[in-house]
Amino acid sequence: xxxxxxxxxxxxxxxxxxxxxxxxxxxxxxxxxxxxxxxxxxxxxxxxxxxxxxxxxxxxxxxxxxxxxxxxxxxxxxxxxxxxxxxxxxxxxxxxxxxxxxxxxxxxxxxxxxxxxxxxxxxxxxxxxxxxxxxxxxxxxxxxxxxxxxxxxxxxxxxxxxxxxxxxxxxxxxxxxxxxxxxxxxxxxxxxxxxxxxxxxxxxxxxxxxxxxxxxxxxxxxxxxxxxxxxxxxxxxxxxxxxxxxxxxxxxxxxxxxxxxxxxxxxxxxxxxxxxxxxxxxxxxxxxxxxxxxxxxxxxxxxxxxxxxxxxxxxxxxxxxxxxxxxxxxxxxxxxxxxxxxxxxxxxxxxxxxxxxxxxxxxxxxxxxxxxxxxxxxxxxxxxxxxxxxxxxxxxxxxxxxxxxxxxxxxxxxxxxxxxxxxxxxxxxxxxxxxxxxxxxxxxxxxxxxxxxxxxxxxxxxxxxxxxxxxxxxxxxxxxxxxxxxxxxxxxxxxxxxxxxxxxxxxxxxxx
Numbered sequence: 345x346x347x348x349x350x351x352x353x354x355x356x357x358x359x360x361x362x363x364x365x366x367x368x369x370x371x372x373x374x375x376x377x378x379x380x381x382x383x384x385x386x387x388x389x390x391x392x393x394x395x396x397x398x399x400x401x402x403x404x405x406x407x408x409x410x411x412x413x414x415x416x417x418x419x420x421x422x423x424x425x426x427x428x429x430x431x432x433x434x435x436x437x438x439x440x441x442x443x444x445x446x447x448x449x450x451x452x453x454x455x456x457x458x459x460x461x462x463x464x465x466x467x468x469x470x471x472x473x474x475x476x477x478x479x480x481x482x483x484x485x486x487x488x489x490x491x492x493x494x495x496x497x498x499x500x501x502x503x504x505x506x507x508x509x510x511x512x513x514x515x516x517x518x519x520x521x522x523x524x525x526x527x528x529x530x531x532x533x534x535x536x537x538x539x540x541x542x543x544x545x546x547x548x549x550x551x552x553x554x555x556x557x558x559x560x561x562x563x564x565x566x567x568x569x570x571x572x573x574x575x576x577x578x579x580x581x582x583x584x585x586x587x588x589x590x591x592x593x594x595x596x597x598x599x600x601x602x603x604x605x606x607x608x609x610x611x612x613x614x615x616x617x618x619x620x621x622x623x624x625x626x627x628x629x630x631x632x633x634x635x636x637x638x639x640x641x642x643x644x645x646x647x648x649x650x651x652x653x654x655x656x657x658x659x660x661x662x663x664x665x666x667x668x669x670x671x672x673x674x675x676x677x678x679x680x681x682x683x684x685x686x687x688x689x690x691x692x693x694x695x696x697x698x699x700x701x702x703x704x705x706x707x708x709x710x711x712x713x714x715x716x717x718x719x720x721x722x723x724x725x726x727x728x729x730x731x732x733x734x735x736x737x738x739x740x741x742x743x744x745x746x747x748x749x750x751x752x753x754x755x756x757x758x759x760x761x762x763x764x765x766x767x768x769x770x771x772x773x774x775x776x777x778x779x780x781x782x783x784x785x786x787x788x789x790x791x792x793x794x795x796x797x798x799x800x801x802x803x804x805x806x807x808x809x810x811x812x813x814x815x816x817x818x819x820x821x822x823x824x825x826x827x828x829x830x831x832x833x834x835x836x837x838x839x840x841x842x843x844x845x846x847x848x849x850x851x852x853x854x855x856x
Contacts, residue, residue, distance in 0.1 A: 373390045413428055499633070599633075674722065728849065
């Protein structure tokens, strides 16, 4: 096995995983510690080290609210049973590598995974990720930690003036980009193929994937992308998207407001605050920072980039969980009465009568049914909108809806909740407290095989790890708007793309 490897900074020593066929390298630094004067600066190269550096312990998780601190919280039980025991630090620029390679020249496909958590929390070794199990499928896995919250996404006029030509307010995305570049340069030492790196993420991790896909700075780094539960798609009639990148001017204003609320007089003072104190003030100010269009790293919002065909031309696997679609609906923006519907219909201007015709609304009850339907559910309709844009640009997209029976014996059944697919896609059911049974393990074998096949070839079709043929998953096209339904059974999802969603898509894209 590859117990010792040379990377550009020196020699790393890994160790046998729980599965002795996998070699694990934990806590591998991909950049200097972003502390002191490096706080809110682009990640800097890691210097060379002497001797052999052991890679047997995870690096600290990024600064955030302590995951799992409330044992009664849903997410504590689901994802963070050991969260309070992990080290946490501003010194967090590390990645973890899991490889089945026995020789450095095997050129295995690479999965580069970016965790979610709303850009405010999360870490790459949450319990739902069994990276050794994924690696057993013939894949080298790289899972990365990056700066979060105020440390990762603060924008401020002083920061912009300090580095006018550098990216601004996107330090967490810059970290991911630095880790991706490090992987490109070094992964061959671990038996990986630097030309076959698939980036993947869920929720804010999926948002991060889209930032990398649309950044002009990621050229030549990405072979494929997996976007789980957060594809960016903005309809013209509602003006909302599940994942939307803000503007630099507004982000700078938010940074100034944060400094004022936190009693911070200058950038210099902010850099001298201990990390714990800065995070305390950030928490008490109830501030929120996330990626922005800074005109350097990100030139457009992700969906705007898709529409203008300004993103990496790679195959994409994307979808959502049926149980999460209601949780992320913006009901406050949608009509509930006939009077409100009439006001909404007027937004279509010269297409108002065409909209009314396709909707067929005549009562308040009709309005409620219409705006509770998939046609106005951001994740569902947004997935179709994204896939349609991709198809019109002759790009390959595999679309899915995840909705199997999720067992729950401790609380009211939450169904296929946000993040439920992670246990299946990354083959980690045995780690969950949920009473999963044989049928769930059978499903996980198939789902994880789709994901692994996609990482290997850019196409999820083929066989599972038992050698059995998987149900066909066709790419989405306008003539065949195929969506794979992943439930207790796997097959084409019904019903077909409906007329109202088609109307909204064509209205948004200016093709009515």
